[in-house]
Amino acid sequence: xxxxxxxxxxxxxxxxxxxxxxxxxxxxxxxxxxxxxxxxxxxxxxxxxxxxxxxxxxxxxxxxxxxxxxxxxxxxxxxxxxxxxxxxxxxxxxxxxxxxxxxxxxxxxxxxxxxxxxxxxxxxxxxxxxxxxxxxxxxxxxxxxxxxxxxxxxxxxxxxxxxxxxxxxxxxxxxxxxxxxxxxxxxxxxxxxxxxxxxxxxxxxxxxxxxxxxxxxxxxxxxxxxxxxxxxxxxxxxxxxxxxxxxxxxxxxxxxxxxxxxxxxxxxxxxxxxxxxxxxxxxxxxxxxxxxxxxxxxxxxxxxxxxxxxxxxxxxxxxxxxxxxxxxxxxxxxxxxxxxxxxxxxxxxxxxxxxxxxxxxxxxxxxxxxxxxxxxxxxxxxxxxxxxxxxxxxxxxxxxxxxxxxxxxxxxxxxxxxxxxxxxxxxxxxxxxxxxxxxxxxxxxxxxxxxxxxxxxxxxxxxxxxxxxxxxxx
Amino acid sequence: xxxxxxxxxxxxxxxxxxxxxxxxxxxxxxxxxxxxxxxxxxxxxxxxxxxxxxxxxxxxxxxxxxxxxxxxxxxxxxxxxxxxxxxxxxxxxxxxxxxxxxxxxxxxxxxxxxxxxxxxxxxxxxxxxxxxxxxxxxxxxxxxxxxxxxxxxxxxxxxxxxxxxxxxxxxxxxxxxxxxxxxxxxxxxxxxxxxxxxxxxxxxxxxxxxxxxxxxxxxxxxxxxxxxxxxxxxxxxxxxxxxxxxxxxxxxxxxxxxxxxxxxxxxxxxxxxxxxxxxxxxxxxxxxxxxxxxxxxxxxxxxxxxxxxxxxxxxxxxxxxxxxxxxxxxxxxxxxxxxxxxxxxxxxxxxxxxxxxxxxxxxxxxxxxxxxxxxxxxxxxxxxxxxxxxxxxxxxxxxxxxxxxxxxxxxxxxxxxxxxxxxxxxxxxxxxxxxxxxxxxxxxxxxxxxxxxxxxxxxxxxxxxxxxxxxxxx
Numbered sequence: 047x048x049x050x051x052x053x054x055x056x057x058x059x060x061x062x063x064x065x066x067x068x069x070x071x072x073x074x075x076x077x078x079x080x081x082x083x084x085x086x087x088x089x090x091x092x093x094x095x096x097x098x099x100x101x102x103x104x105x106x107x108x109x110x111x112x113x114x115x116x117x118x119x120x121x122x123x124x125x126x127x128x129x130x131x132x133x134x135x136x137x138x139x140x141x142x143x144x145x146x147x148x149x150x151x152x153x154x155x156x157x158x159x160x161x162x163x164x165x166x167x168x169x170x171x172x173x174x175x176x177x178x179x180x181x182x183x184x185x186x187x188x189x190x191x192x193x194x195x196x197x198x199x200x201x202x203x204x205x206x207x208x209x210x211x212x213x214x215x216x217x218x219x220x221x222x223x224x225x226x227x228x229x230x231x232x233x234x235x236x237x238x239x240x241x242x243x244x245x246x247x248x249x250x251x252x253x254x255x256x257x258x259x260x261x262x263x264x265x266x267x268x269x270x271x272x273x274x275x276x277x278x279x280x281x282x283x284x285x286x287x288x289x290x291x292x293x294x295x296x297x298x299x300x301x302x303x304x305x306x307x308x309x310x311x312x313x314x315x316x317x318x319x320x321x322x323x324x325x326x327x328x329x330x331x332x333x334x335x336x337x338x339x340x341x342x343x344x345x346x347x348x349x350x351x352x353x354x355x356x357x358x359x360x361x362x363x364x365x366x367x368x369x370x371x372x373x374x375x376x377x378x379x380x381x382x383x384x385x386x387x388x389x390x391x392x393x394x395x396x397x398x399x400x401x402x403x404x405x406x407x408x409x410x411x412x413x414x415x416x417x418x419x420x421x422x423x424x425x426x427x428x429x430x431x432x433x434x435x436x437x438x439x440x441x442x443x444x445x446x447x448x449x450x451x452x453x454x455x456x457x458x459x460x461x462x463x464x465x466x467x468x469x470x471x472x473x474x475x476x477x478x479x480x481x482x483x484x485x486x487x488x489x490x491x492x493x494x495x496x497x498x499x500x501x502x503x504x505x506x507x508x509x510x511x512x513x514x515x516x517x518x519x520x
Numbered sequence: 521x522x523x524x525x526x527x528x529x530x531x532x533x534x535x536x537x538x539x540x541x542x543x544x545x546x547x548x549x550x551x552x553x554x555x556x557x558x559x560x561x562x563x564x565x566x567x568x569x570x571x572x573x574x575x576x577x578x579x580x581x582x583x584x585x586x587x588x589x590x591x592x593x594x595x596x597x598x599x600x601x602x603x604x605x606x607x608x609x610x611x612x613x614x615x616x617x618x619x620x621x622x623x624x625x626x627x628x629x630x631x632x633x634x635x636x637x638x639x640x641x642x643x644x645x646x647x648x649x650x651x652x653x654x655x656x657x658x659x660x661x662x663x664x665x666x667x668x669x670x671x672x673x674x675x676x677x678x679x680x681x682x683x684x685x686x687x688x689x690x691x692x693x694x695x696x697x698x699x700x701x702x703x704x705x706x707x708x709x710x711x712x713x714x715x716x717x718x719x720x721x722x723x724x725x726x727x728x729x730x731x732x733x734x735x736x737x738x739x740x741x742x743x744x745x746x747x748x749x750x751x752x753x754x755x756x757x758x759x760x761x762x763x764x765x766x767x768x769x770x771x772x773x774x775x776x777x778x779x780x781x782x783x784x785x786x787x788x789x790x791x792x793x794x795x796x797x798x799x800x801x802x803x804x805x806x807x808x809x810x811x812x813x814x815x816x817x818x819x820x821x822x823x824x825x826x827x828x829x830x831x832x833x834x835x836x837x838x839x840x841x842x843x844x845x846x847x848x849x850x851x852x853x854x855x856x857x858x859x860x861x862x863x864x865x866x867x868x869x870x871x872x873x874x875x876x877x878x879x880x881x882x883x884x885x886x887x888x889x890x891x892x893x894x895x896x897x898x899x900x901x902x903x904x905x906x907x908x909x910x911x912x913x914x915x916x917x918x919x920x921x922x923x924x925x926x927x928x929x930x931x932x933x934x935x936x937x938x939x940x941x942x943x944x945x946x947x948x949x950x951x952x953x954x955x956x957x958x959x960x961x962x963x964x965x966x967x968x969x970x971x972x973x974x975x976x977x978x979x980x981x982x983x984x985x986x987x988x989x990x991x992x993x994x
Contacts, residue, residue: 085628114629115600116640123593123639154559155588161782161810163835164638165597166590209809212786212818308635312686335683336635337838339813340845344686361637364811371814 059137060099068094071481081253083279084307089114093121106180107470110172110383111411123169139181144203147389162362174387179467189467190420198223205392241458244440245273252277263295270456279306289325305331312341316348329353342374358408370401379408382417410441416468419459447475533611534573542568545955555727557753558781563588567595580654581944584646584857585885597643613655618677621863636836648861653941663941664894672697679866715932718914719747726751737769744930753780763799779805786815790822803827816848832882844875856891884915890942893933921949
């Protein structure tokens with residue numbers, strides 16, 4: 047009888063052996079959390095993937111964030127995107143994050159469905175998020191530190207710079223990163239002392255009453271926030287009243303941001319924002335279609351000194367390139383799941399640094415805060431070297447579902463210390479909120495009532511799911 | 521015993537009672553049909569839907585075109601998109617094509633996955649294509665004639681003008697259509713005599729040998745085509761040789777177009793096209809990322825007198841708005857499936873008319889020729905009133921699968937006469953090419969070999985499908 051020496055197993059390079067994909071949905075529409083002028087009934091959701099290796103202690107977690115229906119479509123697309131990962135070695139993954147990304151992206155049949163946008167791009171992002179998480183876990187580093195330890199050459203190889211050379215060449219990208227290599231550790235030390243500054247949107251959802259708005263603004267001030275964001279765009283009268291309340295509570299010196307979630311055409315945006323200018327907003331966020339580079343440029347020109355911010359629906363690096371080239375935005379609100387993971391985020395961060403636009407990532411939803419803290423920390427440490435005008439979104443919802451939730455103290459993200467991208471969702475949550483078969487949806491009184499209500503709304507997309515769930519219960 | 525009078529049934533307004541969705545794939549990668557610098561192994565595919573009513577003679581067919589993997593994702597998204605249609609009356613559908621479209625589009629949870637782009641937008645387009653087909657069948661008119669009979673007010677109500685008012689207001693759209701109301705019948709008569717001019721891409725796929733290229737160019741000239749299109753962008757040396765052959769065969773007066781299928785960055789596109797300029801191409805198509813408005817504008821400026829064309833991946837009306845505003849293109853190649861059906865096509869046609877850009881729709885693939893002939897005819901009859909610089913793509917592949925295939929004679933589309941949008945696929949084709957269970961894929965020697973080959977390519981997405989199909993066979 048032969049036996050394999052233990053050292054063989056210890057030294058063996060693990061391989062990705064498979065993956066599990068989950069459609070997770072949280073019934074946030076019941077409480078109007080997340081309500082804005084465009085999205086009145088968001089059920090915050092995550093299409094979630096776990097990449098497994100032959101080492102049970104080593105895995106990678108990633109997701110894309112959606113707001114309900116169609117989360118299953120993303121999950122199905124993620125399965126297609128993840129299949130080529132099965133079998134690859136998780137050795138020096140740090141050096142292969144660019145080549146694996148390019149390999150997944152090269153699938154020309156899937157490319158046709160974008161390219162680089164919509165469901166297929168969200169799916170690629172989710173799968174690559176899991177691979178970055180795996181790479182960081184493999185090195186027992188939080189993702190921001192893995193990035194901060196990568197050389198300029200390794201980072202440029204990982205970054206997706208395709209279609210960007212008229213705005214940023216590889217050489218320029220290298221020069222930016224090399225210029226900030228000295229001082230990385232000092233900047234890390236600075237953030238370890240003070241955290242990365244954030245602002246809160248938790249106060250300002252459109253569905254909240256005036257009283258709740260006033261109370262939440264006061265609480266935010268008491269918690270140390272110097273920036274508050276309110277949703278606008280459904281009713282001018284309501285906006286004027288709500289902004290007056292918020293400005294009264296936070297005082298003249300704190301920053302007030304407003305967010306229209308794409309409800310306006312360009313001329314309407316200009317007219318409306320000018321009427322809200324008396325409350326001195328720092329920025330108007332998503333004033334119109336996220337695809338409208340020239341529209342944002344026109345709005346920015348017309349509403350100065352109010353700044354223009356967009357990016358949570360910024361579909362890819364080519365869009366951001368044009369926003370920078372056209373001078374269309376004052377703040378770049380890239381999204382950790384909308385873009386195709388760190389590979390594409392790196393490209394946008396590098397362009398933003400070249401064009402001098404502060405990156406203030408979009409967060410909230412499910413787990414976006416957990417992800418963007420890593421991106422913002424790395425941005426300061428190695429790409430921009432600057433905190434001026436930078437503030438990252440924070441929304442205090444649904445963090446309890448994460449194994450390593452983000453921590454905010456005195457209006458700043460505390461640097462995450464656990465290995466990975468903070469993307470792992472708790473096992474209990476997977477069991478409870480898998481849709482439609484998880485415990486919450488299938489078993490609790492509230493979940494059953496919700497499923498039933500949705501089933502009765504003719505044409506609602508959960509109908510089929512709901513019916514089958516109901517049938518199981520009866 | 522009571523009986524319902526027959527006249528009741530005859531007068532009853534039919535309702536949509538359900539739908540069937542198919543994942544259809546054709547193994548075109550085996551013959552290099554459709555090969556270009558970006559897409560070397562396209563399996564032309566259609567995610568296809570039939571909307572059924574309680575009148576078995578009345579149904580609507582629509583599809584989106586893809587090139588293989590991910591066609592199942594589109595099909596799944598179409599099921600979600602189509603559910604709210606079940607139950608609606610198919611009475612005066614002509615007046616409701618705008619409101620139904622807005623109702624489907626309003627789903628804010630699905631909107632998050634775009635908005636207006638990628639899989640969800642393709643799915644919306646496919647479902648609305650089927651509804652337009654149904655509307656035209658209901659009135660026993662070919663779609664182009666239904667459109668030509670609609671009033672300017674009806675057309676503007678159907679058009680998706682959202683986010684466009686800085687470039688085209690409803691009033692301007694109405695004025696364009698009213699201006700061309702006189703003369704619609706004369707223009708129809710003109711097209712009935714001569715057809716709508718088209719060009720062929722069948723000659724110029726990248727995977728064809730020089731001999732095949734020469735032979736196909738000669739055949740095209742013999743068939744009356746005055747325009748020939750070649751794929752370029754994989755190798756400059758090959759491009760120079762192939763363009764010389766084509767120009768030699770077609771002579772100096774016919775038009776030669778070239779198509780790079782997005783392979784270049786902006787500076788590379790400029791350099792490469794300048795080197796091909798000696799063959800006097802009418803246009804360079806898709807020189808770079810389809811999302812890059814400013815890039816196309818820069819290329820156009822740099823490669824004059826070669827024109828710039830793009831649009832088959834033009835994701836939505838907001839992108840086309842900016843292409844027009846920035847003066848980025850000489851030819852607008854909108855796609856009948858990439859845009860969200862006739863509703864969004866109308867908006868782009870109206871903007872093109874205002875900005876004076878000829879619309880030369882993209883076609884080929886599966887069934888795109890069948891669709892775009894209707895759009896081009898309507899464009900001339902009621903929107904542009906002009907044939908100058910207009911030529912619609914034609915590719916002679918896969919028409920045999922359609923119940924009412926397009927007819928091309930002397931380099932022009934013959935006006936379709938049957939009711940509907942020419943989108944209906946033959947029952948035999950549904951049985952044969954449904955993936956992976958249809959007759960071709962599951963039973964024929966070639967299909968089985970293909971499935972098996974794909975199963976062996978590790979990481980290929982058909983693996984799971986193929987395995988289950990193989991298991992059934994064993």
